[in-house]
Amino acid sequence: xxxxxxxxxxxxxxxxxxxxxxxxxxxxxxxxxxxxxxxxxxxxxxxxxxxxxxxxxxxxxxxxxxxxxxxxxxxxxxxxxxxxxxxxxxxxxxxxxxxxxxxxxxxxxxxxxxxxxxxxxxxxxxxxxxxxxxxxxxxxxxxxxxxxxxxxxxxxxxxxxxxxxxxxxxxxxxxxxxxxxxxxxxxxxxxxxxxxxxxxxxxxxxxxxxxxxxxxxxxxxxxxxxxxxxxxxxxxxxxxxxxxxxxxxxxxxxxxxxxxxxxxxxxxxxxxxxxxxxxxxxxxxxxxxxxxxxxxxxxxxxxxxxxxxxxxxxxxxxxxxxxxxxxxxxxxxxxxxxxxxxxxxxxxxxxxxxxxxxxxxxxxxxxxxxxxxxxxxxxxxxxxxxxxxxxxxxxxxxxxxxxxxxxxxxxxxxxxxxxxxxxxxxxxxxxxxxxxxxxxxxxxxxxxxxxxxxxxxxxxxxxxxxxxxxxxxxxxxxxxxxxxxxxxxxxxxxxxxxxxxxxxxxxxxxxxxxxxxxxxxxxxxxxxxxxxxxxxxxx
Numbered sequence: 001x002x003x004x005x006x007x008x009x010x011x012x013x014x015x016x017x018x019x020x021x022x023x024x025x026x027x028x029x030x031x032x033x034x035x036x037x038x039x040x041x042x043x044x045x046x047x048x049x050x051x052x053x054x055x056x057x058x059x060x061x062x063x064x065x066x067x068x069x070x071x072x073x074x075x076x077x078x079x080x081x082x083x084x085x086x087x088x089x090x091x092x093x094x095x096x097x098x099x100x101x102x103x104x105x106x107x108x109x110x111x112x113x114x115x116x117x118x119x120x121x122x123x124x125x126x127x128x129x130x131x132x133x134x135x136x137x138x139x140x141x142x143x144x145x146x147x148x149x150x151x152x153x154x155x156x157x158x159x160x161x162x163x164x165x166x167x168x169x170x171x172x173x174x175x176x177x178x179x180x181x182x183x184x185x186x187x188x189x190x191x192x193x194x195x196x197x198x199x200x201x202x203x204x205x206x207x208x209x210x211x212x213x214x215x216x217x218x219x220x221x222x223x224x225x226x227x228x229x230x231x232x233x234x235x236x237x238x239x240x241x242x243x244x245x246x247x248x249x250x251x252x253x254x255x256x257x258x259x260x261x262x263x264x265x266x267x268x269x270x271x272x273x274x275x276x277x278x279x280x281x282x283x284x285x286x287x288x289x290x291x292x293x294x295x296x297x298x299x300x301x302x303x304x305x306x307x308x309x310x311x312x313x314x315x316x317x318x319x320x321x322x323x324x325x326x327x328x329x330x331x332x333x334x335x336x337x338x339x340x341x342x343x344x345x346x347x348x349x350x351x352x353x354x355x356x357x358x359x360x361x362x363x364x365x366x367x368x369x370x371x372x373x374x375x376x377x378x379x380x381x382x383x384x385x386x387x388x389x390x391x392x393x394x395x396x397x398x399x400x401x402x403x404x405x406x407x408x409x410x411x412x413x414x415x416x417x418x419x420x421x422x423x424x425x426x427x428x429x430x431x432x433x434x435x436x437x438x439x440x441x442x443x444x445x446x447x448x449x450x451x452x453x454x455x456x457x458x459x460x461x462x463x464x465x466x467x468x469x470x471x472x473x474x475x476x477x478x479x480x481x482x483x484x485x486x487x488x489x490x491x492x493x494x495x496x497x498x499x500x501x502x503x504x505x506x507x508x509x510x511x512x513x514x515x516x517x518x519x520x521x522x523x524x525x526x527x528x529x530x531x532x533x534x535x536x537x538x539x
Contacts, residue, residue: 267307
């Protein structure tokens with residue numbers, strides 16, 4: 001088996017997500033590359049949850065309509081997903097709940113209750129799967145031992161494994177690699193760039209950044225704080241950055257809406273700050289646990305007045321690591337806000353992580369000024385980037401939300417207002433040159449027809465383009481926009497199709513400033529693209 005997909009589902013509280021992670025880790029031990037997509041409603045209890053696990057030798061990172069293994073913790077899972085089973089597919093179901101069905105009936109509740117706890121039925125189901133595909137009992141037990149209550153979970157796994165029957169022999173193809181979510185990857189990228197403070201108010205799908213970094217406070221010397229709301233988050237973070245701490249905040253669209261005035265404050269005060277905006281389906285509360293790419297215009301325009309910013313759009317875990325690392329360094333280099341516009345499918349999905357990207361992680365020391373009694377915080381120079389000193393023993397630093405002169409004193413003088421506006425805009429050509437030097441446009445394949453995409457849609461577009469013989473162009477920066485690199489990628493292209501997850505075609509409208517767009521392939525039901533959907537549109 002070189003490329004197959006597993007669906008494991010059940011009611012909320014039955015542990016389908018934990019079971020999916022367990023299976024992913026077991027298959028990772030055999031050297032297979034893993035991509036796990038999580039689907040769940042915005043309910044604390046009840047509702048249907050499932051995980052889709054794409055398993056491949058060549059690291060495919062999109063989901064398909066059809067599944068090869070359907071693992072059902074309850075009857076509802078069978079009823080919802082039976083029609084997705086491929087011709088070679090296999091069902092393993094909870095025989096204690098389902099009277100009869102095709103496939104392998106597993107008495108998982110009985111086993112779990114006899115030697116462990118009823119909630120451990122997900123462990124029993126995983127053990128049946130492991131035996132069926134030919135995973136050794138030893139490898140399965142190594143992973144189960146890392147679960148909570150390992151003794152009881154081991155007993156459940158062992159008994160289920162003994163009752164199950166072997167159907168295949170899974171080939172061991174290599175060594176395991178780290179499995180990380182997009183939120184974990186971007187957190188590591190920020191830490192590599194010197195993150196010292198993280199502020200957030202819980203909001204799906206960014207919440208796990210808060211939990212992950214809180215667990216690393218001591219080990220990585222990072223301070224994590226949850227203020228009272230998103231207004232408090234952005235203002236507290238700006239205060240920490242003003243005092244010299246490399247700071248980052250995380251939220252989703254609704255929380256970012258509350259931060260918009262603070263983003264504008266960062267713009268006029270030239271306070272560096274990194275903002276993680278993990279998109280979910282809106283407007284308002286929308287479909288809060290599902291995906292969208294509909295905050296692009298918002299990220300590019302949030303905040304009142306004219307000021308510069310970076311907006312980066314990673315398409316997988318490695319890019320989340322690299323672009324967050326870059327955002328931190330560039331924000332402090334140019335003293336502007338930097339937004340990493342990620343989305344739910346990257347934030348919460350699990351990836352086999354290519355560790356070579358760690359070599360791109362850097363820490364850039366910001367330009368420090370001559371601190372002293374006559375320090376001019378907003379010195380107007382050739383490049384518009386003023387020397388940066390921090391208040392306290394270093395210098396007297398004046399900073400507020402009003403327009404100001406070079407020293408930082410409030411002014412309404414028309415000449416000073418123009419001078420400071422122009423001073424801040426001097427950074428624009430430097431930021432544009434910086435982006436053109438970096439690989440902010442990726443090209444996969446070649447041909448006279450091209451797909452243009454961004455964010456998580458890159459994963460399905462890349463697979464569909466490969467099968468259809470189309471070039472795929474991915475954009476990773478929208479502010480500044482990498483115009484030269486993008487136009488180079490378009491050389492020889494005669495037909496251009498933009499693929500993204502929003503109703504208006506937001507990226508397509510931006511791309512029209514630089515070239516003609518023939519068609520848009522849009523999806524906005526909260527679910528990620530299947531590669532077959534894009535292929536059907538191309539055909």
